[in-house]
Amino acid sequence: MDIIGALVSLIVTFSLLGFVILIIVGIYALTCIGRMRMFQKAGENGWKAWVPFYRDYVLCRITMGAGWYFIFGWIPVLSFFMNAIYALEVTLSYGQSVLYGVLYFFFPTIAELVAGFGGAQYIGSQDLERQVRDMFSGGGSTGKYHDIHRDEPDMHKDEPKDTGSSENDHSDLPSGGNNTAGEV
Secondary structure, three states, X not given: OHHHHHHHHHHHHHXXXXXXXXXXXXXXXXXXXXXXXXXXXXXXOHHHHHOHHHHHHHHHHHHHOOHHHHHHHHOOOOHHHHHHHHHHHHHHHOOOOHHHXXXXXXXXXXHHHHHHHOOOOXXXXXXXXXXXXXXXXXXXXXXXXXXXXXXXXXXXXXXXXXXXXXXXXXXXXXXXXXXXXXXX
């Protein structure tokens, strides 16, 4: 009886271990799929999302401007703070709201799928200090940071203004330009 009990226990243990490994591989695959789409939006090759440490390097490079920052995330004392900074940088680089940053901090797999397959646009590595200040000061009605060139001069101020007329403006017609189909 002891041998049968040991065999059953061994089978159950390996079954549970296989199930846990299957879940881990599934989460990794979902994360890679989301990050692959994020990389493609940033102009990077999607395959880079599947290489374990290189994917973190590329994410830091496109969001923070320097890929080697990913090393700080692997230092146990700094990992909590670096994950918060990663969440902020990804949020800002993809023009997302504060809520997205919180989602990325707690559930990065889901957040990467949202950024990859959602309407997020890659706007590039940003000035973290200024954007965080603007993000938390309510810098817009949508809660998103859209005005990334706010401090730059208006490049179009010397161009002529549109007067409202166009090629299809028929205000010189007898009916005042309000012709509908069939009227002459």
